[in-house]
Amino acid sequence: NASRLLGKTVLITGASSGIGAATAVLFAKGGSNIILTARRADALQKVADECTAAHKEAGLQHGGKFVTIQIDVSDRSQINGFLERIPVDLREIDILVNNAGYVVGVDKVGDLSLDNMEGMFATNVFGLIALTQLFIKEFKKREAGHVINLGSIAGREAYPGGSIYCATKHAVSAFTGSLMKELVDTPIRVTEIQPGMVETEFxxxxxxxDQSAADKVYEGLQPLLAEDIAEEIVWAASRPPHVNLAEVFVLPVNQA
Ligand code: NDP
Known part of the structure; x- marks a missing residue:
């Protein structure tokens, strides 16, 4: 029921493009307040403006507060003090969407660059864990909250040239599973969304x-849209409070 999103406050990482941006717009349509975070300030502001327009169009009384905060989740010094950067009236987060993540390179193990490895782990894994830690304390105090983590098909299987990215997403999956079990006696919910191929800046x-190399990935396949994943995220968030959608694995119809 979409009315469960009314007046909720959602924090989304990686809200400047792709899945995070589409998710922000969908929550905005549902009457939520949103803290949009990423590194690119201009891109974030554009998405916040889209949220304002979507909220206005929906004609809802609830929600409608959209703030952008520039943060690099891989930088520990930016995580410290992050809570204080959130406007006071939006500090009680109801839903945390840990979506920021990337993959760079398709290198075989022998050719991996140490910088790429560290960067992917710092963002996809340590950034996600650090933000979760920051908010889980608040969720426990208030006995409410929902953590939604972006895993991937790459967290369920492994493929050549994807060793590090697959390892980061397996780590996300393991972390999310442990977190869910730790919180089993609380009303706090934990969801992992595992998309297959989605056409984004990813x-x-x-x-x-390299645009032509990027496009080749989608040849012979109709990839998912960012909006398809946004719908799953918003669906998970809008279930009745006693329902925890633990895992959502979503593939394009012609991806196995
Ligand atoms: P995009 O590249 O479109 O979006 C990634 C987002 O993450 C951007 O908003 C980017 O913003 C942000 N981001 C990246 N690094 C950092 C950082 N260090 N600190 C803060 N924000 C960061 O890709 P998608 O929307 O496709 O990806 C979203 C999530 O979905 C990722 O976790 C990805 O692994 C996962 N996924 C994607 C799939 C796909 O096929 N597209 C498949 C399965 C999972 P900015 O550059 O402004 O910081």
């Missing part, structure tokens, strides 16, 4: 800006 970043 592929372009993976191929270091």
């Amino acid at each position: 592929s372009l970043i993976r191929f270091k800006g």
Whole structure:
């Protein structure tokens, strides 16, 4: 029931593009307040403006507060003090969407770059864990809250050239599973969303800006849209409080 989102406050990482941006717009349509975070301030502001327009169009009384906060989740010094950067009236987060993540390179193990490895782990794993830690304390105090983590099909299987990215997403999956079990006696919910191929900036970043290599990935396949994943995230968040959608694995119809 979409009315369960009315007036909720959602924090989304990686809200400047792709799945995070589409998720922000959908929560905005549902009457939520949103804290949009990522590194690119201009792109974030554009998405916040889209949220304002979507909220206005929906004609809802609830929600409608959209703030952007620039943060690099891989930088520990930016995590410290992050709570204080959230406007006071939005500090009680109801839903945390840990979505920021990327893959760069398709290198075989022998060719891996140490910088790429560290960067992917710092963002996809340590950033997600650090933000979860920050908010889980608040959730426990208030006995409410929902953590929604973006895993991947790469967290369920492994493929050549994907060793580090697959390892980061397996780590996300393991962390999310442990967290859910730790919170089993509380009303706090934990969900992992595991998309297959979604057409976003993701592929372009993976191929270091080479558009034709990025496009090749989708050949012979109709990839998912960012909006398809946003719908799953918002669906999980809008279940009745006693329902925890633990895992959502979503594939394009022609991806196995
Ligand atoms: P995009 O590249 O479109 O979005 C990634 C987002 O993460 C951007 O908003 C980017 O913003 C942000 N981000 C990246 N690094 C950092 C950082 N260090 N600190 C803060 N924000 C960061 O890709 P998607 O929307 O496709 O990806 C979203 C999530 O979905 C990722 O976790 C990805 O692994 C996962 N996923 C994607 C799939 C796909 O096929 N697209 C498949 C399965 C999972 P900015 O650059 O402004 O910081």
